Amino acid sequence: MFNADYKKRRQALQTKLQGGIIIFPGNNEAPCNYPDNAYKFRQDSSFLYFFGINRPGMTGVIDLDSSEEYLFGDDVTMDDIIWMGPQPSVKDMAASIGVDNSGSTQDLKTLVTTAARQRRQIHYLPPYRHDTMFALEEMLGIPAAELKAKASLPLIKAVVDLRSVKEPCEIEEIERACDIGYEMHTTAMRLCKPGVKEQYIAGVLDGIAASYGSMTSFATILSQNGETLHNHYHGNILQTGKLMLTDAGAETVNNYCSDFTRTVPVGGRFTSRQKDVYNIVVACHDHAIDFARPGQTWKEVHINVCKVLAQGLKDLGLMKGNVDDAVAAGAHALFMPHGLGHMMGLDVHDMEGLGQVYVGYDEETRPSEQFGLASLRMGRRLQEGFVITDEPGCYFIPALIDKWRAENKFTDFLNYDIIDTYKDFGGIRLEDDVLITATGSRFLGKKHIPLTVEEVENIMNE
Incomplete structure (x- = not known):
């Protein structure tokens, strides 16, 4: 049975970076030929490596200054339950991977925009999906076309260093x-x-x-x-x-x-x-x-x-x-x-x-x-x-x-x-x-x- 220690991985990452916050956006559903007909969902690999939650619409955040960790996403509605069945809450998913703090997508926006306004360093990896680019553009105030170039090189090197050697x-x-x-x-x-x-x-x-x-x-x-x-x-x-x-x-x-x-x-x-x-x-x-x-x-x-x-x-x-x-x-x-x-x-x-x-x-x-x-x-x-x-x-x-x-x-x-x-x-x-x-x-x-x-x-x- 696969049993990664996600908390240990996040702690190892924190030792390689100094100051600011790290954002790990997970992937969303991707429509195939119309909105309700989606491709088979595939989570972002770095989000999986550090947070391990294989569900659309999730984002992980690590505060390097306070060592606090967060999992953000929206809990399912009754309409979702009717079509998909009962789903674990964001809080429960966070607890399953050793994350103490959780919140909604709006809470994520508040945290990130506040950090940006305070001119704290915000680390993120190069985005490759356009919906992720648009979300980061809204939160960070960086034009989507410039996001890849402004991705955090220290974070890139730290993630490569950790993920290269397989456990x-x-x-x-x-x-x-x-x-x-x-x-x-x-x-x-x-x-x-x-x-x-x-x-x-x-x-x-x-x-x-x-x-x-x-x-x-x-x-x-x-x-x-x-x-x-x-x-x-x-x-x-x-x-x-x-x-x-x-x-x-x-x-x-x-x-x-x-x-x-x-x-x-x-x-x-x-x-x-x-x-x-x-x-x-x-x-x-x-x-x-x-x-x-x-x-x-x-x-x-x-x-x-x-x-x-x-x-x-x-x-x-x-x-x-x-x-x-x-x-x-x-x-x-x-x-x-x-x-x-x-x-x-x-x-x-x-x-x-x-x-x-x-x-x-x-x-x-x-x-x-x-x-x-x-x-x-x-x-x-x-x-x-x-x-x-x-x-x-x-x-x-x-x-x-x-x-x-x-x-x-x-x-x-x-x-x-x-x-x-x-x-x-x-x-x-x-x-x-x-x-x-x-x-x-x-x-x-x-x-x-x-x-x-x-x-x-x-x-x-x-």
Whole structure:
């Protein structure tokens, strides 16, 4: 049973900031196509982390000067009870998480506007929903368009520091999400048959996530055109000889996420050419888990994995020249134009809304502007308790190949005549969720989704 100590988290946050008040707005219901038809509710992750209440219309406040904590929201009306049934009061919800003070939405406005009038420092995280922006604009007197830029950098850094290192209860919850992900991906493998429509398999996977009382952690990517990195089109009929790439994960009822990718042959058997490229990506995947440990930067892991990729492609004749020089120049990014992975937790791209430069980087490790490396979301030095995705890939993107060839780009490292013969190949990505341990790293999930050529072919041909 998930049992986070929210009070302890709030107390830890208070030690990292000085003076003023902190506002954590929760999310509201979001209408789909008319007001009463809402999307499935998803609470703000930082509000969940510190206050744990999974109900719309709530806001948490911490007074750093008095150490008082508040939960604000409106109690349900009789009309609400008729349609939704009895609901706990705001006061009772506050007590359940160790908060002594509670009040209505109007009480929240009074507290915040008073603090603003007194010129007290008001800390808030970058808002990403427009209704939250409008509410903050009204209370703080800051134009909605300026709210992100004026968000509290000390609060951002404090929240990132706390949420980056996962507590044991969080790791257990992520493992539950991984167990659902295992069922999703092994089901996709068994359903991957010629003549089946992509949409059918994608729908089954989404249903598996929902059947556990959760939902997918992001919109499912499932396509036999895997060279498009985030391909959400599911209208193709699977064809023998193609590769089906599935990037999908689950979110538990407590909102922790998993994120896996597998690429399998339609028809159940890899061709020799597919097997050659696939095994290179397996080697990249395995190298990352062997190399990742506390004290190592993830950027270094990424670069070393790229060298494994480049060497494998050189062995196949697609690349040439010195591998270290090729990776340093960025020539390998023709085949892997994305980063090796990202942080994961309450968000599938954990805390990305707080600013990727604060989540994945620090003063020591800075983002790159080089094509491919610029898409590395996580580069900083690893710590015990980080949860990261390990997701190397190899893609043959016809438009990118044509562009680079026309520009005579990296001709010392790329054999374009051979590369052109792969333009119908598609793409391969393999992704697992990894916990950084005291001495190294390990995969998350009780069962490991089939990965090797033999494992994949066996499950597809049971």
